[in-house]
Amino acid sequence: xxNRFVRRGAPTLALLPLLPLLxxxxxxxxxxxTPAARTPVQLLALNDLHGNLLPVDGAAGRITHRGPAIQAGxxxxxxxxxxxxxxxxxxxxxxxxxxxIGRSPLLSALFHDEPTVHALEQLGLTxxxxxxxxxxxxxxxxxxxxxxxxxxxxxxxxxxxxxxxxFAYLAANVTERGSATPLLRPYTVRILPNGQKIxxxxxxxxxxxxxxxxxxxxxxxFHDEVPVIERYSRELTQQGVRAQVxxxxxxxxxxxxxxxxxxxxxxxxxxxxxxxDIAQKAAPAVDLIVSGHSHSSYExxxxxxxxxxxxxTQADSFGRSFTDLRFDLDLTGDVVRDSVRAQYRPVPVGTxxxxxxxxxxxxxxxxxxxxxxxxxxHISADFAGRGSSHRSAGLGQPRP
Numbered sequence: 001x002x003n004r005f006v007r008r009g010a011p012t013l014a015l016l017p018l019l020p021l022l023x024x025x026x027x028x029x030x031x032x033x034t035p036a037a038r039t040p041v042q043l044l045a046l047n048d049l050h051g052n053l054l055p056v057d058g059a060a061g062r063i064t065h066r067g068p069a070i071q072a073g074x075x076x077x078x079x080x081x082x083x084x085x086x087x088x089x090x091x092x093x094x095x096x097x098x099x100x101i102g103r104s105p106l107l108s109a110l111f112h113d114e115p116t117v118h119a120l121e122q123l124g125l126t127x128x129x130x131x132x133x134x135x136x137x138x139x140x141x142x143x144x145x146x147x148x149x150x151x152x153x154x155x156x157x158x159x160x161x162x163x164x165x166x167f168a169y170l171a172a173n174v175t176e177r178g179s180a181t182p183l184l185r186p187y188t189v190r191i192l193p194n195g196q197k198i199x200x201x202x203x204x205x206x207x208x209x210x211x212x213x214x215x216x217x218x219x220x221x222f223h224d225e226v227p228v229i230e231r232y233s234r235e236l237t238q239q240g241v242r243a244q245v246x247x248x249x250x251x252x253x254x255x256x257x258x259x260x261x262x263x264x265x266x267x268x269x270x271x272x273x274x275x276x277d278i279a280q281k282a283a284p285a286v287d288l289i290v291s292g293h294s295h296s297s298y299e300x301x302x303x304x305x306x307x308x309x310x311x312x313t314q315a316d317s318f319g320r321s322f323t324d325l326r327f328d329l330d331l332t333g334d335v336v337r338d339s340v341r342a343q344y345r346p347v348p349v350g351t352x353x354x355x356x357x358x359x360x361x362x363x364x365x366x367x368x369x370x371x372x373x374x375x376x377x378h379i380s381a382d383f384a385g386r387g388s389s390h391r392s393a394g395l396g397q398p399r400p
Contacts, residue, residue: 047292051104098249102133170202
């Protein structure tokens with residue numbers, strides 16, 4: 001600004017009294033604040049819900065690797081915490097990394113996971129990748145879940161006609177056998193109120209067939225993740241989408257540290273397995289990765305192909321936690337890598353339930369009661385429990 005005035009011939013001395021004010025306008029923003037030229041964004045991320053609308057009982061519902069064990073889970077409880085996290089955030093999106101349906105409790109499975117889709121819509125889900133369990137009933141049933149319509153054998157579930165998912169289900173690396181066209185859309189783009197764009201590419205581990213009934217996936221193929229990410233990252237870049245996030249159903253456990261944090265640039269814990277390899281090799285334009293599949297929560301950084309830091313996160317399964325991700329977009333719409341940060345958010349079962357989500361869950365629970373209350377068998381003798389002199393054995397296994 002000063003140089004422009006001088007070139008126009010304005011008296012240089014006249015600017016001296018204004019110099020402190022002009023320089024003050026270029027001072028750095030206070031620590032912890034967002035520079036005016038940046039756009040703050042929030043991503044709330046979850047994974048591996050498996051249709052658990054209610055908390056899981058027993059050990060499977062506990063969080064034990066982040067301090068004292070607590071019982072966690074429940075979508076009415078999560079909805080309350082998501083509402084609290086979104087407060088004051090103008091640019092908040094909710095995303096997931098697969099296995100949101102499949103291997104579900106009776107409450108959801110009885111209606112082919114339509115209750116879970118309704119709950120995720122009400123939760124405000126923007127997009128999710130597929131996981132291996134999205135294919136439990138085959139690709140045609142997955143398409144029905146996405147597009148809507150009654151189940152071909154069991155007919156329509158109670159309530160309004162099922163009209164499909166209003167969030168994006170992504171499957172960039174899944175195609176019909178012999179085809180290069182994805183089974184579902186490969187990515188989705190969300191436009192913020194200021195016009196800036198964020199692209200989400202969704203994938204599932206290429207090893208998914210090893211965890212699916214072979215008869216359900218005989219007509220589809222699962223492709224290597226890294227070149228698929230490269231292909232669609234390039235498409236997004238060509239469309240002017242500079243902020244890019246991968247949602248991928250592939251994960252690992254963090255080794256060497258119990259709090260879930262790890263950094264391959266420093267001492268301590270490390271992320272291992274295929275997700276680390278994918279995160280290191282994925283297209284440089286990808287800014288961060290939300291993962292799933294291993295049911296272990298972590299927030300880790302790795303180096304991308306250009307040596308820049310890239311965050312990789314995962315939350316606990318069954319709705320026991322979510323990840324609160326924050327970052328800034330610069331004037332070009334790209335993610336400022338140094339601004340990316342993540343917070344682990346557990347969902348204690350004692351959290352007050354969001355009334356709207358609680359009503360939805362109660363509605364489906366009432367619809368399932370006739371089946372849930374049917375007697376399917378009887379125990380003809382007592383099971384030896386605590387105080388028994390016999391050692392325990394797995395169900396169906398001989399007593400040691």
